[in-house]
Every structure is written in C-alpha cells, then in structure tokens.
Amino acid sequence: MLLSLEGATIRFGGRPVLDAVDLDVAEHEIVCVLGPSGSGKSTLLRAVAGLQSLDAGRVVLGGRDQAGVAAHKRGVGLMFQDHQLFPQRDVGGNVAFGLRMHGAPKGRQALEVGELLELVGLPGAERRAVAELSGGEQQRVALARALAPRPSLLMLDEPLGQLDRSLRERLVVELRELFGELGTTVLAVTHDQGEAFALADRVVVMREGRIAQSGTPLEVWQRPADEFVARFLGFDNVVEATVSGEAADTPWGKVPVPEGARQGPGTLLVRPAGVRLVAAADGLRCTVAARTFRGTHVAVHLQPEDAPRLEAACALRDAPEPGDEVGVEFDAAETVVLGEPPAA
C-alpha cells in the first residue's frame, strides 16, 4: 500500500473530526472520499499532508510511519479547494515553486514548467499573472503546481468545487485521463457524487468522521451501505420495511425485492427508475405533487395517501401534470435492501 491510515483520530475540542479511520490507497489508484461538509474529509487530507497532527492512530506513507515528519518532507502534493495560488507570482513562478524548493536547476525548472502547462492545457502561460486567470485556468495552474514536484501521492481537496457545471464535467474527464497517463496515485475529496464517480477507481463515503462505505463507484451506487449513504447519493425513496420472501412490507404496501434479499426488518431503497407509473386504479394511488425537469428525464414527486413521498423517473413524454392521479408499481430490479453485503 502506498498510503495507509490506521485508526487515525483527530479531535477538535473533544469532538472527533476523524474517528478511528482506516483507509488504504494502493499505488496508481484513484480514491475519492465523498461526504457532506463537516464529515471530516478535508481534515483527512490535512492529516496525510502533515498539516494536522493526529490525536491517535498512524499515517503510513510508502511503508514509513509519518509521525513527526513535517509537511514539507512528506513528498505528497495537495491541491487546495480554492487553489491558493501565490498572488505575487506569475503562473510560471507558481508552477515552478515546488521544483525550486526541491532544488531543481533553473533550466530543468523552465522545461518542466513548460511541459506541465502544456499538459494542463495552458501552453505558454508562464508569464501571465494569476489574478487575471479564470477559475478554470487557476484550477489548471494549481494542478500543474501540485504535480510539478512529482509527488508520490497527489491529494485534491474539492478539485472542481468552484467551477461551473460544464467546465467541471469536461475537467473530470481530462483529469482522469491525465492521472491514468501519468500513473499518479490520487486521493481526492469532494461532496459531489457525480465528480467522485467519474473520477475514482474507488469511492469512500464518510459520515461524521467515520467511513460509512468503501467500494467501486458501481458498488456504492448499486448497493449503498445504509440510509445515510443512500440519501447522500440523492436517493429519497428510503423506508423501513420487513422483508419476507421476495416482497417487503412497506408504508407503500408490498414492494417486490430481488431474489436472495436478506429477510426480516430492514431499510429498503427504491431507485426512482424502479417506480413505474401506471393507471390510477392499477397500483398504489398517488397524487402528483411536483415535477422537476432533469434534462434526460423528469423527476416526478408523488404523494401517496398516508405514506412518505416517492420520487419517480419518467421519460419526458410520459410525465404527468401536477395534480394528476396516478398509480405506482415497483420494479424488483431497482430495489435494494440496505446494509447487505454486496453479492459475491
């Protein structure tokens, strides 16, 4: 393992911000820590970088315990949330900073800065002032700066947080390609699941200083570990249920579950795609409360009688109007009993 956290714990004023976190990152792996703000994910990065000391546990980098190793001697890179470019230096000066600190000769610095700027899509920008860069350009410069000293581990804190959506989507793809090309090991944190899923080999969901779930993007998406993860991923159709056989008892009535689902009381998630609209008489009777246009589909918010709201994903053409009465059927393939170990 390139990086191992073992029982890493940090408390601020008695309150644990990191609570006995165990996490491994293998070489060339891209790991994304996902969590709401305040879940301790930035603190995790600071602990690895050496900007925050642990109250308990260990940070092991390349097999060596980092206790007592100062930030500037750890050889990791960290790209800050708001970039933190040095305002009084130009682009070239920013990118070359780490190289200078490591005593690279002038000529090599210039060469590498040129290459890196090309790599991040800003060829020839060396002399530009950082103040006149757009947000996306600043992000690229910050990335080039973090990459320049060739850190064994590159950490990104909300790398795309402040950029607009289209730029973000494009950059995510670029970044993934770039890291693949360079073989960089990456530990990123974000609160944006789309970003995490697009970027990561592995996603780690954090909640209140603990790891709630760890797995490939697909695993996490398909089988959220618990209600918190499910809701954080944007799923709202989550209810208490009792499973018996291939159906579960829920406030929405009987809902079919996949074969081999865990029996007994538990929490059930129905993805919006699994909520199918039928004639009012043919299923659970609901009133359409609202519609939200989502680009590829329409999210329809349904209010059953005496039961929690449901969200359904409808094709654009089929979406009912608010106030319409509809019936609802559930698709077993899109329901998940939470907390189940992934099918082997």
Place this chain on the structure above:
Amino acid sequence: MSNTKKFASVAVGLGLVTLPVLTACGSTDSGGSADSKTVTLVSHDSWAVSKSVLKDFEKQSGYTVKVLKDGDAGQAVNKAILTKDNPQGDVFFGVDNTLLSRALDNGLFQSYEAKGSDLILPEYRVDQDKHRVTPIDSGDICVNYDKAYFSEHKLTPPQSFDDLIKPEYKNLLVTENASTSSPGLGFLLGTAAKYGDGGWQDYWKKLKANGVKVVDGWEQAYNDEFSGSAGGKKAKADRPLVVSYASSPPAEVIYADPKPTTAPTGVADGTCFRQVEYAGLLSNAKNTKGGKALLDFLLTKEFQDDMPLNMFVYPVREAAQVPQEFVKYGRQAKDPETMAPTKIADNRDQWVKSWTSLVLK
C-alpha cells in the same frame, strides 16, 4: 508550524543585518571604567571642554576620559545619588550650591583634596575639613535687560531687587518657575538672601503686583519672552527684563555673526545670586586613582582658562584668565547674594512650596 519559529529565524537574520549598523555607532564600549586606563566623568548636559585641552590631559596622564552626560543639573545629581552604590563613573562634575547638601547628605562623594585646592579663591571654599567636593566654576544668576528697550523708552535699567518692584518697571520682568528651573530657583534664593526668611514673601507679593511673568524654563523665558535675545527678537518678545546669567550678554556677542561692538543686553548688578559648581570623587568609584587625576585636572590653569568660553562660567582659581569677551561685554557681579548650602538644603522645599502657592496660584 508556529509562526513564532519562522519569525525567530527572521529575527536572527535581521540581527545579522543590523549588526554592522550597530557596531558602526559603537564609538564607546560598555562596561564602565573597569580598566584602570579609563576614567569616567559623569556630568550634566552643559559640560564642555576644548578638545585640545582634554587631549593634553589624556596624553600627560595616560588616562582616556569618558564623559557621560546625564540630563540637566538636577537630574544628573539625582541620578548620581540613585546609583551611588554602583556609580556610573569615577568623578561627578556639576553639583551646585543649591543641591550640594543633598549630594553630601546622601554620601555621594569620598574625600580627596585636589592638587591646587590652595589656589581656589577663598570665597568659593567649602567643606574644608572633609574635602568631599572641590569648587570648579561659578556663575551669577542676574536680571538681564534689553538695552534697546530702555534707551528707546528713555528709562534707566533697574539695578537692584528693590528697583524691580517700582512702577516704572511694571509688566517688564519675566522669570522662571523656581520648582523646575535652576535660574528660577537661584533668583528666589537671591531674594531670600536679600530680604531674609520672613521678608522675601512680601517682596514677591509686590513683584507679582508689579506684573512679573513666570514661565517654566529658561529657554522659554529667554528665547520666547525676553525682547533682548536673538530668539526673542524673532518672536517679537515684549519683556525687556529676564532672569538669566551674568554671562548671557557676552554670549549674545560671541554667538553673533557679524559680531556687534557692544552687547545688546546688560546685567542688573544688584539682582545677582551666586551659583558655584562643584566636582567630587564618587564613593565606590572603580578608578579612584584616575578620578583623582581628573579632579586635579579640573583645577589646573589650563582647564580653568579654557572653561569660561565653553560653559559660560567664571573660573574659581586664582589668576585664571577671564576671557576678554567676558570683561568687555559683561562682568561678574560685584556683591552677589550668597547662601550657605546647608541653609538652602534646610529651606529649599518649603520655600519653593510657598513661592508656588504665592506666585503661581
């Protein structure tokens, strides 16, 4: 990482940068006069001597003289008393008769009869049995007058304390606060000597009624209020009488360019109080031998001749040369008021107090 650590290294850096600057001004080194080749003179701000005269002494005696100036006369004495257990130097110069008792009562000096003491004019001799102090110079605190004003107004300048309370001199005199100014105190002591313990208050009542103005220091009185001085002329000052020194008129000539043929100011002869300045070997002096040599030097003819034009005082040694300018443009008071240092010490605080409430309130 604490910022303090970062800054500590910066401070070291700064220190290194600063060091050459600092050493550049280090013309004198610290450590007092521990080595016996240096003798340290502690004095007040008015101390001055010609370079060549001091050089001669250093050459002949083999001592290097280090001078420490310690504020005005009063401060210098007070500081010397404060530090008497661990003095700053070996010899103190500049305690005058108004403060002498304070210095002696506090055991500031040790006995030493300087060479040449026998040549001191008799009227200056004090402490004859113990020889703790040696008189070095004298000066007279007298009312000065603006000659131009009195000739313009066809008025005879006042000559005595009694004249000053006459109506023709109403609103003409400016003097200094007796509690903060040395000439101010001298003038008060002069009146006390003249009119006695009971009479001086009555005199000051009349003086006050005659419009005497009191300012805090000599500088304001002389430079800002007195119409006869250079500063006063520029400031359009309107008081033609001021309490100053008998040596002030010569100074008005010497420090003028071009030099006038006569002094613009004169001295009212009957208004003078004599101030004598003493020097002594400090108790606990580190270099007593050097200190004694330095005291001897202060009484030499060479120093006594040099002194008047440097500090504007008169010599105390018989047959010392009074500079020609002093003779020509001013003169020592013929019959100045004097007072025994012990009497001054006994009454000073009380007199100043009642003077303050009498005149200032």
Place this chain on the structure above:
Amino acid sequence: MALPVAFFAVFFAYPVAAIVARGLKADGAWQFGRIGDVLAQSDIRHVLWFTTWQALVSTVLTLLIALPGAYVFARFDFRGKQVLRAVVTVPFVLPTVVVGTAFLALVGRGGLLDQLWGVRLDTTVWAILLAHVFFNYAVVVRTVGGLWSQLDPRQEEAARMLGASRFAAWRKVTLPALSPAVAAAALMVFLFTFTSFGVVQILGGPTFSTLEVEIYRQTSEIFDLATAAVLTMIQFVAVGAILVVHARTVRRRETALRLVAPETTARRPRGAGPWALLAGVLASIVVLLVLPLGVLVQRSLDAPGGYGFAYYRALASADGGIFLVAPIEAIGNSLEYALAATAIAVAIGGLAAAALTRRNTGRLVRGFDALLMLPLGVSAVTVGFGFLIALDKPPLDLRASWILVPLAQALVGVPFVVRTMLPVLRAVDGRLREAAAVLGASPWRVWREVDLPMVRRALLIAAGFAFAVSLGEFGATVFIARPDNPTLPVAVARLLGRAGDLNYGQAMALSTILMVVCAVALLLLERVRTDRTGEF
C-alpha cells in the same frame, strides 16, 4: 513570543518596577501608606483632575477638527494628497521641544491670532488644547481615514436606494462601520494627551501640570521618589485601563468589513459643497499645522545679514563650544541611533505581531498586545531612571552603553510596528503557507516565500514609522546618560538652552533639518502604503 516578552520584561517592566519599588520601599518595608498620603494632597488631586479634563477636551477637539480631514483624505482625490498626508504626520513625530517654540508663533504674542484679533493664548489652557490637536491630527486622519477610504461606498448607495436620505445613509451604514476606528483613534489621542509632557510644560506655563509633568518634577527636580512612585502607579492604572478598552475596540475594528481598494473610493470633489469642505480642511491644516512648522523654517533662514543659509553653514563648524563636534554631526548620530532603534523595534515588534497572529491566541497573548502599548503611556523619566538602577549589573550593565538610547527609542517604536504589522499578517491566508509547505518549503522558506512578499510593504511602513518616531524621540533620550554624541532633538534642546543669536538660529536650522528628514521618511512611506496597513 519569548523574545518580545523577554525584551519587554528586561527593558521595560523590570526598570519601571525597580524605580517604583525604590520609591515605595523604605528600610526594606513597603510603604503603601504613601499612596493615601499622596492622594490626600489637594494639589495632587487637582493635577489628576486637570490631566483627565484636558485629555477629554483635547480628544473631543481633535476629533471635531480632524474628522472632516479624515473624510477629505479618504474620499477626495486631489493633487498633492500624498505630500499633505506626510506633512500632517510630521508634528506627530517631531519632539515637543522643537514644536513648542513654533507653536507659540500661532497662539503667542505676535502670532497669527494676535495679529488678526489681538488674541493671545500662550500660557492659557487653550494653547495646550490646540497644540494637542496639532500633535494628534495625524492619529485621527490615519486611523479613521485609512478605514474610511476602504469602506465600499456602494453600501451607502445601497442604503440610499432603499430610501435613506444622504445623512441617514451615512448614519446608518458608514458611521457604524467607522465607529470602532473613531473610538480607537479617540482612545489613542486620549492616551497621548493624558500623558502629555512637553506641550504642557512649554505652552502651559507653570500653572498647568499633568500627571506626567508632576512625575517628572517629583523625580527629576524634587527627588521625592515616593510621590513619583505613587503617581507612576496611578498613571499606570489609568493607561492600562485606556489600553484595555483600546484593545477591545481594535479587535472590533478587525471584524469583517467589506473593504475595497482606497483608490476606487476617492474621487475628485465636485460641486460647491465638497469644494468648500476641501477648502475648509486645507485651511485648517495650513493654520494649525503648516504655519507653526513654517515659522521654524522662516526663523532658520532669518539671519542677521538677511535671509540666507548662514545658520546652516554654522552647523558645520565645531567652534561653537557647546559640543565637541560640529552640530551637523548630530544628524549622523540621530540617523545611526534611529537605524539601530528601528532594527530593534522591527525585530521585536515583528516577532510580537507574528506571535499575536497565531490562530489559537489565548487571552494571555491578547493581553500582551495591550501590554506592548504601555511604554507609550509611561513617563520617559520613569523609564530612564529605572534603567539606571535596574540595568547596573553584568551582564546587563548597559548604563554606559550607547545601545541604551536605541533600546529606549525602540520601546516607543514597538507599539507602532505591532499595530502596523498585525492587520496585514492577520490578512495573510494561512492556507497559502500550507500550500507552500506541502510543495516542500521549510518553515523558514515559507516565511521568505509567502509572508515576506506580502508583508514587505507593511514591514517597510512599520520600519519607516519606527524610524521617524525614533528620530524625533526626545524624552527617553535625554533621561539616559550618554556619551557626547547628541541626537538631533537633544542638540536642538541644548542650542536653545544657551543665549546668543547663532545658537538660536542653529537650533532653528537643526529643527528644520529634523523636520525635513521626518517629512521625507513619511513621504516615502506614503509611496509604499498598502491597502491594509493598520492604524498608522
């Protein structure tokens, strides 16, 4: 943190404590009864009352006269603004011994007021009050104007869009944002006037006495150390209280305000009202500040043979006899002392400011912030006499050392350095430092690469101010024994202390030189002013 604390303890707290203890201890026992005795004296109580009264009135007057100035400097753009801002600061750093004489030209006999209306204010309390305005004008203009110029005018505009009248908008939006700065300035002025010494002595005449003057008299003239010690303690308590309140208001001032670059808020005055205001402020500056300074220059040139540089030429000769060396060498001495004092003040003040910037500053550290200002409020004579008896044993036998003068001057300079550096250091984003560290910069490199470039200008300003203050410092310098190399203010004082035209003229010439050097230093500072440079 350790170094500033040690500096402060050794060169301030210890000497002051030593001299107070000397006064209050007789035969090894504390004489606290003296406190009651002293306070029972009616003239002492009168001094206390007068000290407080004149400080209050001076503060109100200064605010009244200087606040329009602060507004003009903040919001108007006009030619010569930089020069003018330097000029109004000159009195603040000039020694009172120089300015006292000049100020008489305004309020004294034959002065402007006398000529125009036959009004003479010398030796009245008005002279003291006006001179306090003269000295402290810059404090208000720099503290309040500095913030004012950075307040976003759009906030006021927003209020007006919401229906507020011009005055209501000012009162509701600008005034609350400004009031901590006004309070901070007022407290500083109150502190400076409460501890006023030279002004009261020279202009007030013997009838007026402040606590500081009384401490000087008791220590230096009457040699009643017990009374002086009691008065010192009273002043200490009063000044401490002022500083605690000041520290609170300053912290409020540093709370988040929307600040913008000053260049964007100043505009050329338009319309009759603004022009009249500008003219009024300029006129008050000319009368109150420029005129007295101008008198110094005029008198320095007014030689018996007609206007010319005779006095300046005389400065270069050593024949005067007052000094062993030519008076002109006092300039060199002054510069050397001031440089050394600046280096000490910047090192100590910088360290203290850095320590105070740390995020986890506790109550103790914040208290230190206020403590560092104490030397501004403690009588120079107390410190000077304290040095004498406290620093008399090896390895600290510094009494005869030249370094004592810059050390004493640095005591006065440190507060200015701290107050200038603190806001700038606080504004440096800590994560920039972290970014550099992660890129491989050691703590020292971090400071050099990140902090230094950002605080360089503030550092320069702090150094410049400390330099100017040291240059004009008179009080502490004269109370310290020193070898015969006088500083400019000391030389001026000694020239003024001797009769004769040449002495007086040379004093004026030296004063003018001192003034010009200070003005040049301050003008250079104007050029490097940063967007956020504290209160000075």
